[in-house]
Amino acid sequence: MLFTLANVLPAQVAYAADSHDIKMSLKPDDGAIEINDRIVVSGRDRFVFELAPWLDIESLSLDGAAAKPRRQGGGYVVELADSGRHELHFELKGRVPSRAEGSSGSVPAYSSSGSDGAYLPAYSGWIPLDLSTPIVYRLGIRVPIEHRAVASGKLIAETTDAGFYQASFETEQAGEPPSLFAGPYQLRERRHGDLRLRTYFHAELAELSDVYLDAAISYIRRYHDSIGDYPYADFHIISAPLPVGLGFPNLTYVGRRVIPLPFMRGRSLAHEVLHNWWGNGVAVDYASGNWAEGLTTYMADYALERDKGAAAARSMRIKWLRDYAALPAERDQPVRAFMSKRHQAAQVIGYNKVAFIFHMLSLEIGEEAFAAGLRHFWRQNRFQTAGWLELQDAFENSAGRDLGWFFRQWLDRRGAPRLSIGAHSVEQVDDGFRISVDVLQPVSGYRFELPLLLQTANGSERHQVTISENLTRLEWRTSAKPEYLHFDPDSDVFRRLQRNETPPILRDVSLDASAVTMIESSDSEFERAGRELAGRLMDTVPRFQRVDLDGEIDHPLLLITDTDDLPARLAKLGLRLPAELSAKGWSAAAWTARLDNGNPVLVISADDGAALQGLLRPLPHYGGQSYVLFDGGRATTRGIWPVKRGPLLLDFSAN
Numbered sequence: 001m002l003f004t005l006a007n008v009l010p011a012q013v014a015y016a017a018d019s020h021d022i023k024m025s026l027k028p029d030d031g032a033i034e035i036n037d038r039i040v041v042s043g044r045d046r047f048v049f050e051l052a053p054w055l056d057i058e059s060l061s062l063d064g065a066a067a068k069p070r071r072q073g074g075g076y077v078v079e080l081a082d083s084g085r086h087e088l089h090f091e092l093k094g095r096v097p098s099r100a101e102g103s104s105g106s107v108p109a110y111s112s113s114g115s116d117g118a119y120l121p122a123y124s125g126w127i128p129l130d131l132s133t134p135i136v137y138r139l140g141i142r143v144p145i146e147h148r149a150v151a152s153g154k155l156i157a158e159t160t161d162a163g164f165y166q167a168s169f170e171t172e173q174a175g176e177p178p179s180l181f182a183g184p185y186q187l188r189e190r191r192h193g194d195l196r197l198r199t200y201f202h203a204e205l206a207e208l209s210d211v212y213l214d215a216a217i218s219y220i221r222r223y224h225d226s227i228g229d230y231p232y233a234d235f236h237i238i239s240a241p242l243p244v245g246l247g248f249p250n251l252t253y254v255g256r257r258v259i260p261l262p263f264m265r266g267r268s269l270a271h272e273v274l275h276n277w278w279g280n281g282v283a284v285d286y287a288s289g290n291w292a293e294g295l296t297t298y299m300a301d302y303a304l305e306r307d308k309g310a311a312a313a314r315s316m317r318i319k320w321l322r323d324y325a326a327l328p329a330e331r332d333q334p335v336r337a338f339m340s341k342r343h344q345a346a347q348v349i350g351y352n353k354v355a356f357i358f359h360m361l362s363l364e365i366g367e368e369a370f371a372a373g374l375r376h377f378w379r380q381n382r383f384q385t386a387g388w389l390e391l392q393d394a395f396e397n398s399a400g401r402d403l404g405w406f407f408r409q410w411l412d413r414r415g416a417p418r419l420s421i422g423a424h425s426v427e428q429v430d431d432g433f434r435i436s437v438d439v440l441q442p443v444s445g446y447r448f449e450l451p452l453l454l455q456t457a458n459g460s461e462r463h464q465v466t467i468s469e470n471l472t473r474l475e476w477r478t479s480a481k482p483e484y485l486h487f488d489p490d491s492d493v494f495r496r497l498q499r500n501e502t503p504p505i506l507r508d509v510s511l512d513a514s515a516v517t518m519i520e521s522s523d524s525e526f527e528r529a530g531r532e533l534a535g536r537l538m539d540t541v542p543r544f545q546r547v548d549l550d551g552e553i554d555h556p557l558l559l560i561t562d563t564d565d566l567p568a569r570l571a572k573l574g575l576r577l578p579a580e581l582s583a584k585g586w587s588a589a590a591w592t593a594r595l596d597n598g599n600p601v602l603v604i605s606a607d608d609g610a611a612l613q614g615l616l617r618p619l620p621h622y623g624g625q626s627y628v629l630f631d632g633g634r635a636t637t638r639g640i641w642p643v644k645r646g647p648l649l650l651d652f653s654a655n
C-alpha cells in the first residue's frame, strides 16, 4: 500500500516548488515539539497553508518583518506583496497528540510515551504547507539521545552528543513534503553501491535487520534491472507501533508485530520497495485513477508467485477471479474510478483487477514489448505525475500499435466479460473428426484472446482464438479422436466466473451489502461476540435479523450459531455438515455453502462465546477460503471446496 491523500490534495497547480529549510526538535516520549521553518516561495501573491491544530504559531515574519496570518476556512492565508520571491519564517511550538488521544484532522500524527515512538506523516500539518505546490526541503531533526529519528529524503549528516541525536535530510527533486519517524530505534546500515540501506527497528526486532537488508537489496536490484535506476539515495525500513505497511519515498513503515512474519519480508517488502518506482518515483495522477497499486501488485506480489512456477501464478489469478466473482455487481466500479483502498471491494478492483489487466496486456503485446513499455514509461515520467494515458502511450510506443480499445474496455467499463459454451458437436468424417463449438459472450463488446486446450487420443494441442462477437463458431478437424476441449484452461482472461465454476468462499457473503446476519444462541455473551464478529467480518455495516431458518432465504446469509444441535439447524436450510467438519477437534469453524436458490451462506459455529471471541482477529484474514477450522483461536485447517469440472470444459468421451 502506498500512503496516499487522494481525498485531501487538490489537483496540482504548476508553481515553482516552495523551498523549506526546517529545523526541529522533538521529544517522542511526551510529544513536545518545536519547529523553525524558513520557506521561500515565488510565483503567486498569497501563501495559503494548513497547520495541525496541536501546533501554535509563536512567531511569523515575512521578508524580515513581523506578519500575521489571516484565518481562512480550516487554514490560514498570508498575503504577499507581489508574485516575486518572498521568505516566510515560522516558529512553531506544540505537543504532538499521543496515540491514545488520537489527533483530529484528516491525516493523524501521533507521539507515544514509553517505547513506541512518534510519527509525523507528510500531510498531517506539522509544517506550514501550501497544498497547491510541491516542495523541496532540507530538514534537521533533534531528538533525545535514547531515540533515533529519520525522515523521507536523503540523509546528509548525523551526530550524537551527550544529550541528543541529530540528523539532516534533503530532497533533490520537488515532490511531497517530509514524513518523519522517531523512536527508541536500533539502527543497522548496509551499503549497496551508492545506495545506503538502513533498518530502524525496535530492540526486539534488531536480529531481523540482516535478513531485511538482504531482501531489500535483492528487490531493489530486481526492479533496477527491469525498470531503471532506483530513484533515491537511501532506503529505510522502519518499525511502526501501528499495524500498517506504508510506502513513502525512499522508506517503508511497517508494523512491528508483522515484521517477524515471513510474508512481510517476502511479498510485502517487495511491494513496498517497488512503490519507490510506482507511486513515489512516478506520482499518481489521481484525477484519472490510481494505476500504481495494480502495477505494483502485478510486478511484486504476482511476479513473486510466478517465480515459483506457472501453477502458482495461475492460482493467484484464479484467486483474483474468485474474489471478483464474490463482488456484487452494484459494488463493482470502473478501474478508472479506483483511488485508494478504503475497503475490500476497492482492493478487488484497484489491486487485483488492475494487476490482471497488466497480465492480459503482457499476453496481448508480448513480454518483450511489455517490459520495454515499462522502461519507456519510467524514463518519460520519472519524478513527474502520470496517469493511465501515459501508460497507454508507453505501451503503444513499445508495441508499435494502437491499444486504445484495450485500455477503454478494461478501464472505462464496469464489469467483465462472461463466457459460456453453446451448441457443440463431434462428427466422424472420412479423414478423422470434425469438432464444432459455439462460444457465447452474453455481455457485448469485449474483445480478447481466448486460449484453449484440445485433448485428443494423440495428445494435447493449444490454440488461441479472438473473441469479439456475442457468438463465435469454432471448427476444427482432427485426425485423432477428440477427448475434451478446455477453454481458458489457465485462467488468462479476466471474466466473471460462472456460479458453478467457483466454489463459495467467505467473501461471497462478507462483501455483499445485501447479506443478512442471524445469530442463534440463547447465551448473551455469545450473542455479543457474534455481533462484534459480524461487524469485523462484513465489508459493509451488517444487517441483523431475528433467526428464521424455516422460510425461504432470498439473500446471502451469515449464520452465527452455537454448535448445539447444529445438524438439525443446517437441515432447515437444506444443508449438511461438510465432511471436513465432521471430525471434532475444532472449537470454532467458518464455512460456506450455497442454498438451492443459489444464495451463498456463511456458517460460523462455535462451542461458546469465548471460542467465538477468538475469531475476531484471525477470521477476517481468510476471506478467500471456503472453510477454516479453529482450535483455541488458531486456524488449524482451511481450504477451498473442490469443483469437479468447470462449465468451460467440454467432455467428448461420452460421444
Ligand SMILES: [Zn+2]
Pocket: 001, 002, 271, 275, 293, 296
Ligand atoms: Zn501498495
